[in-house]
Amino acid sequence: MKESIVLNIFIILFSTLGYSQMPVSEFGKLTHLRQLRDGILLVQLPNRDKKITKLKEIGSSKRVKTEANEVKLEREGIIEGFNREFEFCKVLYFEREHTKEILNKNYKNVFNSQFTNVSDFSKVAEVYVAQYGVGHPNGEVYSYNGIGIQIRHIHNGQLETINHDCFYKRSKIGIIMGRKKAVIKGIRNLNYNLNKVPVEKY
Numbered sequence: 001m002k003e004s005i006v007l008n009i010f011i012i013l014f015s016t017l018g019y020s021q022m023p024v025s026e027f028g029k030l031t032h033l034r035q036l037r038d039g040i041l042l043v044q045l046p047n048r049d050k051k052i053t054k055l056k057e058i059g060s061s062k063r064v065k066t067e068a069n070e071v072k073l074e075r076e077g078i079i080e081g082f083n084r085e086f087e088f089c090k091v092l093y094f095e096r097e098h099t100k101e102i103l104n105k106n107y108k109n110v111f112n113s114q115f116t117n118v119s120d121f122s123k124v125a126e127v128y129v130a131q132y133g134v135g136h137p138n139g140e141v142y143s144y145n146g147i148g149i150q151i152r153h154i155h156n157g158q159l160e161t162i163n164h165d166c167f168y169k170r171s172k173i174g175i176i177m178g179r180k181k182a183v184i185k186g187i188r189n190l191n192y193n194l195n196k197v198p199v200e201k202y
Helices: 002-015 029-038 049-057 061-085 096-103 179-195
Strands: 040-045 090-095 127-134 147-155 158-161 168-170
Touching: 029 147, 040 061, 040 096, 049 061, 061 127, 061 179, 090 096, 096 127, 147 179, 168 179
Parallel strands: 040 090, 040 127
Antiparallel strands: 127 147, 147 158, 147 168
C-alpha cells in the first residue's frame, strides 16, 4: 500500500512538469513561420532517467520496464517521424540534458538522425526547439492539451511558447494506434499544419 502511494506521487509529479510557466513570444505567426522555414529546428529527444531512477529506488521494477519501453518507442517515433514525415525546415537533434547548452548557443552536442555529431553546424538567424510532452497552456491556444510535439522559439537565451495552433500537434495514443505510430502521425500532422499557411503571399 505504501509503495503504491509513493509510486502515484512520483507519477503525478513527473507528469505535470510540462506545465511550468514559460513566457509567450510576442512575434506573430507569420514571422515565426518564416524564421522557422529559413532557420533550423533542434528536436529534443525525451528521456525519463530521473523518473526511472526514482522508481528503481522504491523497487517498482515493473513500472521501470514500462517507462523504459515507452520512452524507447517515443524516441524511435520522433527520429522516424521527422526523417520521413517532416520537410518544412532543416532538423537536427539533441539530448534533453544538453538543453541549457542549446539555449546558450553551444551546439557541440547536436547530432543528425544517425546520431553523428554535426561539427559544421550551420549558423542561422533563428533556432527553434521541438519537444515531446504535455502541451503548454499559456496564451489563448486551448488545444494545447495532452501529449504531443510542440515547437518553441529560443529568444534571449530562453524558450518561448508560440501562441498559435500550427506549432503544436497532439499525439493521440490509444488501443488501435500504439505510442510510436501516434508520435509519427503527430509529426506528419504538425508538418501539414506548418505548410498549409501560404507565408509567401504575405
